[in-house]
Amino acid sequence: MKILTADGTSELELLETMHNRSTEIDxxxxxxxxxxxxxxxxxxxxxxxxxxxxxxxxxxxxxxxxxxxxxxxxxxxxxxxxxxxxxxxxxxxxxxxxxxxEGFITTQPNGVVMGQRVRxxxxxxxxxxxxxxxxxxxxxxxxxxxxxxxxxxxxxxxxxxxxxxxxxxxxxxxxxxxxxxxxxxxxxxxxxxxxxxxxxxxxxxxxxxxxxxxxxxxxxxxxxxxxxDMIAGPSEILVVADETADPAYLAADLMSQAEHDPLASAVLLTVSRKLAEQTLAEIDRQKAALSRREIIEQSLRDFGAIIVCKNLADCLCLANRIAPEHLELMVNQPMHWLGMVENAGSVFLGQYSPEPLGDYYAGPNHVLPTSGTARFFSPLSVDTFVKKSSFIYYSREALDKGKDDIVTLAEAEGLTAHANSIKVRFGQ
Amino acid sequence: MKILTADGTSELELLETMHNRSTEIDxxxxxxxxxxxxxxxxxxxxxxxxxxxxxxxxxxxxxxxxxxxxxxxxxxxxxxxxxxxxxxxxxxxxxxxxxxxEGFITTQPNGVVMGQRVRxxxxxxxxxxxxxxxxxxxxxxxxxxxxxxxxxxxxxxxxxxxxxxxxxxxxxxxxxxxxxxxxxxxxxxxxxxxxxxxxxxxxxxxxxxxxxxxxxxxxxxxxxxxxxDMIAGPSEILVVADETADPAYLAADLMSQAEHDPLASAVLLTVSRKLAEQTLAEIDRQKAALSRREIIEQSLRDFGAIIVCKNLADCLCLANRIAPEHLELMVNQPMHWLGMVENAGSVFLGQYSPEPLGDYYAGPNHVLPTSGTARFFSPLSVDTFVKKSSFIYYSREALDKGKDDIVTLAEAEGLTAHANSIKVRFGQ
Incomplete structure (x- = not known):
């Protein structure tokens, strides 16, 4: 795994690499x-x-x-x-x-009942x-x-x-x-x-x-x-760390993701070159004891990176462009930065919230959007398993009040049978 | 448009016809x-x-x-x-x-903060x-x-x-x-x-x-x-009517959907053969004045049907199998039957809630699942335009309490680097 300096080019190359790991349809x-x-x-x-x-x-x-x-x-x-x-x-x-x-219902005194059921x-x-x-x-x-x-x-x-x-x-x-x-x-x-x-x-x-x-x-x-459900791509972790982070924790967390798959990606963004170097040393030290060392080495070599940025705001900005599946904020005041996180499947805050805590135990789902799709996809959730349906009841009085608007709009669209279904109810 | 009697075969044929209108990928x-x-x-x-x-x-x-x-x-x-x-x-x-x-947050006194953001x-x-x-x-x-x-x-x-x-x-x-x-x-x-x-x-x-x-x-x-968003198929309406329904309204509503497209489908399920015949006569009478008569005739001929069922429960049962985009319940006590509706994009209740009311005016969305997909898809909604993201903060104390469970589960899955990321935080 290399240490790079944020210079515009290295970020773009990282984005390219991370977002194009998914295998094509064969x-x-x-x-x-x-x-x-x-x-x-x-x-x-x-x-x-x-x-x-x-x-x-x-x-x-x-x-x-x-x-x-x-x-x-x-x-x-x-x-x-x-x-x-x-x-x-x-x-x-x-x-x-x-x-x-739950669903909801809205009622109006003139005999309108509408709502949405969720089942x-x-x-x-x-x-x-x-x-x-x-x-x-x-x-x-x-x-x-x-x-x-x-x-x-x-x-x-x-x-x-x-x-x-x-x-x-x-x-x-x-x-x-x-x-x-x-x-x-x-x-x-x-x-x-x-x-x-x-x-x-x-x-x-x-x-x-x-x-x-x-x-x-x-x-x-x-x-x-x-x-x-969504088709998951290879897994990924992005860690943002300031000088207060422990390189032993950083190394362990990066490798915990890398061990999944040679296509997994583990990236560290930090403000400290010293921390970057210490983390590399810790990876070398810790990996000897890990059973999936070969996968880890392959993943870190192909899809791992450490990028040294000017400041934490730059780290967060790049993190949002990457839109990682897992984002660890290993910084002094993690909650302070949460509002800057625009795109991430799940955010792990602070030194004692490593990603495996979320993989197994804490409660939020571990099925998360990968390959930058956290820009528009969401974690697996209860919503994944429901269907919604709306319902509309109008009284004659309520329909009478709205009928001219409906006819106007239908006729503007050239849909005269739509207009007719309103008119026929009022002898027009 | 033909009047058929529910006999097992006609329902199956209708299902086949309705669910296979979408054009194949070319x-x-x-x-x-x-x-x-x-x-x-x-x-x-x-x-x-x-x-x-x-x-x-x-x-x-x-x-x-x-x-x-x-x-x-x-x-x-x-x-x-x-x-x-x-x-x-x-x-x-x-x-x-x-x-x-809104999102939500859960907190525990031992220093656990978790939640979900919705943006x-x-x-x-x-x-x-x-x-x-x-x-x-x-x-x-x-x-x-x-x-x-x-x-x-x-x-x-x-x-x-x-x-x-x-x-x-x-x-x-x-x-x-x-x-x-x-x-x-x-x-x-x-x-x-x-x-x-x-x-x-x-x-x-x-x-x-x-x-x-x-x-x-x-x-x-x-x-x-x-x-x-979902790729919409041709539009469809299913009307369930008892003896109290007005055949002029039924005819108008069926045609309001048929005018969209020669591939549109308009189906009436009713308990009354007399009503079925009166509706056909009304279609003949009303269509003369409609600008899109040719489309209506084509759509009703190819994808329209009237099926006479034994009772309303049978109508609803068939409606659920069809899972229509629009379902009109033109029955005496429409709200009574809503709970029996399992699959439908939007449900229109009673004589004064024709589908064009929902197309233009009432408020619920008119972008709805078609071709039987109301079994698992939902109307376009605010949910269509949000992304969710979870966050997890654990204190050292809280992670300490959970650490043995996490290590047990990670090791059972053979993921020793996952276990290591927990252990390293406690000098193990």
Whole structure:
């Protein structure tokens, strides 16, 4: 990882690098996935079984897991893990309860009643990856907001391992989060089953959750038939630090993000060249003990940077242009600077709010906009799982009062049948 | 338009027909649009001017309209139109003010401060079509929620006519709605200019508004670089009527939707065959006086239907499967049935709440989910124009209390650098 000085050019290069990490849509992948989608749409469960056998190694019998399977997994994983997971779930639930919103109604004395209803989606599908990317914390972060939103039925899919079973940590998390049904299927075939429905897998209204390129492509392709959440790019952290920051903490936090993925990005913006150098030294010192050292080194080399800026305001200004997924403000008065943060998925304030606190425990969601999209996208939330609908009731008297305006506007647009639907009610 | 009896088959056929009206993505259109996008991205204003000359007929000088142009248009259109537009804008603003939401903060005595901020997007682009589809009401419905949301700068684009000028009704509506800047450009080149920015057109964070297939395709293709609103399909109305409904009103309301587009769909579900027959007779009687009779006849023939159901509960059940953009409940006690409506963009209750009331005047938005997507999409709203962001502050004491849980969860996921970022703060 290099230390650069903010000079106009280095910032632009950083922006380019950070915002263009997402892999392009691959035509070959699209064609493969389209074929799977069409096949599952036509042949249903048979196709799902064929692809499961082909990609996951074993032909499944029943696709759905029994409630016993969740109970067994829950009993099988360490009690200490369940305790920690349960406390995290409580924090996540408490925070997301605050996001819940009611509809509203407005009434007028002349007989006008209007409003907006907000209701949970009827049925949602949650994709959970298998293998090394099987994260119980992601199950909580996706499932709990859905349940808080009042989703009628939350259906989880997760690919089976070689023995045909799903990771017990994932199943335990599904139980803690209140997932309603679990199917041991994965890949594009699982996305297709959720989008179109099969004899055993119910059709859902929305599909959320991370996945590999096949899953992400399948989600893109079924969008419209169902809704999907955003397609997450590689993860990133941006740390803004003044002289009061501890280089050991900075190094640890940068690496905690870098270990996710060789495409992950960890960037430090600081006002102190000395701190920049100390942080590099700390990275060297700490990384020896970390199990994912190679990924960390690759990520820091390709997508890591330390940029020394003139002052904190410049750091914040550049941070807003980068619009990072995670922004740590490791400065003396972090709350003072929060109002200057225009674009960031989640902001971590001060020395004792490292990003993993938010990844696992504090309560706000860890599914956040990446690659600069915090400019216009928002964290996963209860809002992700609701639909809104408006309603209008007008009395004859109220419509009479408004009728000339409506007719004027409709006729100005050349829509005479619109005008007619008002006039016919008043014998005009 | 035929009268059918609900028998299982006719409902399924209706669902098929209604949900498959959207035109497929056209490969040829995609290629043309991709070329335009790339060209505008590279050559900026020069490319925009070239395409404007090619598609709109006249090479433009300045792309942006002066504030005077808006004032002149406002002075030029009939005062009666401005009055009606202004009253409609007031109603729309009042309803959307109710959608506005604040962030929140939670604090705990051990030094935990967390919350969510909700802010308007910094800059939004509003596409307004030209020609026959130039609807001032759409300008209000898109622009007012953006302004209520607190969008920093609202930039409108609208294609110039043959003489290089924009429809004055559209410009007057832009003034009433509070649009900040207007550019006389249209088509895929306008979408590209908004998405990438040029010397004269500022880069935006989100692009909303309707458009033809080229505009819709351009929006799909720039999605990711900017956010977009949903891509609207052809419009539709579903009317549920009991014996108390007036067939003249039913006929007028069905035709008010059918006149939009030969692809529009107007469907009546009723418990009374007699009412169905009377409605058909009324359509024949009323349509003679309507200027868009041919479109109405085509739309009703291809995508219209009357289905006679056993009872109102059956009507509502089918309505929920159709998930219409507009749902009129022309029944004796409409409010009684509202709770049974699971899927609909906007619900119009009773004899004096015809759909054009909502299109122009009442206040709720007229940009609504089509083609069955009300199952998971929502009306355009203030929420369309905001971004949310969470923040987390933990004291040393609070992190100390949570640290073992975080380390347990991180290590269960094999993410030792995540665990390290907690441990390093406590000398572990």
């Amino acid at each position: 035509r070959q992948v699209s064609e493969t996935v389209s074929g799977i989608l069409a096949d599952v749409c036509t042949r249903g469960d048979d196709a799902v079984r064929d692809y499961t056998e082909k990609f996951d190694g074993k032909r499944p019998g029943a696709l759905e897991l029994s409630p016993d399977a969740l109970e067994n997994a829950y009993a099988q994983v360490p009690a200490r893990f369940i305790e920690s997971l349960t406390r995290a779930a409580e924090n996540i639930r408490a925070f997301h309860e605050r996001q819940k919103r 949970g989606l009827a049925r949602v599908g949650l994709y959970v990856p298998g293998g090394k990317a099987a994260y119980p914390s992601s199950v909580l972060m996706n499932a709990i907001p859905a349940k808080v939103a009042g989703v009628g039925e939350l259906v989880m899919v997760a690919p089976p391992g070689k023995e045909g079973t799903v990771n017990p940590y994932i199943l335990a998390a599904a139980k803690v989060a209140g997932v309603d049904r679990v199917f041991a299927i994965g890949g594009a075939q699982a996305v297709a089953a959720l989008a179109y429905g099969t004899a055993s897998v119910p059709k859902v209204d929305k599909i959320v959750g991370p996945g590999n390129i096949y899953v992400a492509t399948a989600k893109r392709l079924v969008f419209g038939a169902v809704d999907i | 490969r040829q259109v995609s290629e043309t649009v991709s070329g335009i996008l790339a060209d505008v991205c590279t050559r900026g204003d020069d490319a925009v001017r070239d395409y404007t000359e090619k598609f709109d007929g006249k090479r433009p000088g300045a792309l942006e309209l002066s504030p005077d142009a808006l004032e002149n248009a406002y002075a030029q259109v009939p005062a009666r139109f401005i009055e009606s537009l202004t009253r409609a804008a007031e109603n729309i603003r009042a309803f959307h003010e109710r959608q506005k939401r 308007g997007l910094a800059r939004v682009g509003l596409y307004v079509p030209g020609g026959k589809a130039a609807y001032p009401s759409s300008v209000l419905m898109n622009a007012i929620p953006a302004k209520v949301a607190g969008v920093g700068e609202l930039v409108m684009v609208a294609p110039p006519g043959k003489e290089g000028t924009v429809n004055p009704y559209i410009l007057a509506a832009a003034k009433v709605a509070g649009v900040d800047r207007v550019f006389a450009i249209g088509g895929a080149q306008a979408v590209a200019a908004l998405a990438y920015g040029t010397a004269s057109v500022p880069k935006v964070d989100k692009i909303v508004g309707p458009g033809n297939i080229y505009v819709a395709t351009a929006k799909r293709l720039v999605f990711g670089a900017v956010d977009i």
